[in-house]
Amino acid sequence: xxxxxxxxxxxxxxxxxxxxxxxxxxxxxxxxxxxxxxxxxxxxxxxxxxxxxxxxxxxxxxxxxxxxxxxxxxxxxxxxxxxxxxxxxxxxxxxxxxxxxxxxxxxxxxx
Amino acid sequence: xxxxxxxxxxxxxxxxxxxxxxxxxxxxxxxxxxxxxxxxxxxxxxxxxxxxxxxxxxxxxxxxxxxxxxxxxxxxxxxxxxxxxxxxxxxxxxxxxxxxxxxxxxxxxxx
Numbered sequence: 001x002x003x004x005x006x007x008x009x010x011x012x013x014x015x016x017x018x019x020x021x022x023x024x025x026x027x028x029x030x031x032x033x034x035x036x037x038x039x040x041x042x043x044x045x046x047x048x049x050x051x052x053x054x055x056x057x058x059x060x061x062x063x064x065x066x067x068x069x070x071x072x073x074x075x076x077x078x079x080x081x082x083x084x085x086x087x088x089x090x091x092x093x094x095x096x097x098x099x100x101x102x103x104x105x106x107x108x109x110x111x
Numbered sequence: 112x113x114x115x116x117x118x119x120x121x122x123x124x125x126x127x128x129x130x131x132x133x134x135x136x137x138x139x140x141x142x143x144x145x146x147x148x149x150x151x152x153x154x155x156x157x158x159x160x161x162x163x164x165x166x167x168x169x170x171x172x173x174x175x176x177x178x179x180x181x182x183x184x185x186x187x188x189x190x191x192x193x194x195x196x197x198x199x200x201x202x203x204x205x206x207x208x209x210x211x212x213x214x215x216x217x218x219x220x221x222x
Contacts, residue, residue, distance in 0.1 A: 002153065034210050043115070043201050043213030044154070089154065097142050097208060098167055101154035 003027045004092050006102035013109050019077040021105050023090030026071065030092040030100075035064060035075045038087045038104070047088075048075070080109045114138050117202045117214035124192055125222055132187045132217045134202030141206060142166075143185035145177060148199040148216070160185055192221045 005024045013019045021035075031052040036044035050057040050064045050073070057064050063076045077084055090102040117134040124130050136143060144167075145157040158177045159167035165177070174190040189196060199218050203211040 032208065036213075041215070043203075043215045046210040046212065049210055087152075091154075093208065095208060096167070097144070097159050097161065097205065098156060099211065100156075101146075103152050 002100075002102070003030075004090055004100045004102040006088075006090055006105050008105050009103070010106040010108070013080045013107065015082055015109055015111050016079045019075075019080045019084065019107055019109065021075040021077075021088050021090075021107065023073045023075075023102055024071060025073075025092050025100075027092070027094060027100075028071065029094040031095070032093045033064070033066060033073050034091045034093075034099070035062075036089040036091060036101075037084075038089060044089055077107075080107075082109050082111050085109045113214075115202055115204055115212050115214040117200075117217055119217060120215060121218050121220075123220045123222065126192055126194060128192050129188070129190045130192060130219070131189070132200055132202075132219075134185050134187070134214060136183055136202075136204040136212070138204055138206070138212060140204035140212070141182060142204060143179065143182075144203040144205075144211060145185065145187050146201040146203060146213075148201065150198070154201065158185075158187075189219075192219075194221050197221045 034049040035047045038044040066073045087104040091099045093099045115136045142161045160179045163179045199216045202214040205211040
């Protein structure tokens with residue numbers, strides 16, 4: 001019973017366009033959400049986070065949107081660059097230092 | 112000057128052996144974790160230590176035993192290795208409930 005789901009295993013986008021990665025969760029107690037980026041043979045790297053008191057958080061080209069009623073969050077990358085090609089993990093926490101991760105979406109940004 | 116470092120990066124061993132994976136963080140974080148990434152690519156938490164105290168212990172076989180000699184180290188010892196233990200194991204650390212920083216992972220292959 002995965003509490004965090006990323007239903008798209010892969011996404012291909014042209015350089016310069018917007019990449020939208022989606023994530024759904026089932027536990028309404030989750031109040032902190034994160035996105036991680038992972039290159040092959042490396043550990044996940046923290047990208048951006050959002051707490052449940054907000055519905056949007058922006059950091060440069062990266063914006064995370066949170067829709068609590070739909071239990072859905074998304075990561076927008078604009079403009080997408082070839083260096084953004086990686087696996088993106090969504091994670092959620094309801095406290096107690098316990099993070100639940102999705103299975104990841106592999107983003108390929110084509111030059 | 113790696114923030115979270117784990118050794119070894121690759122580990123190939125026979126069934127029934129006992130092995131250890133070491134992890135060290137130099138970020139001054141108070142919480143450390145072990146995660147397992149299985150064949151379906153899900154990252155699942157195994158253990159979490161806060162100031163050397165075990166705070167999360169997921170449903171993990173007793174053959175897995177974490178040891179935290181101090182706040183900066185969290186080692187994972189695995190007894191009687193089984194084929195199903197083959198996975199990538201990630202160590203991570205965080206300060207309180209902030210985003211976790213991950214090590215590069217240890218790919219364990221049990222033959």
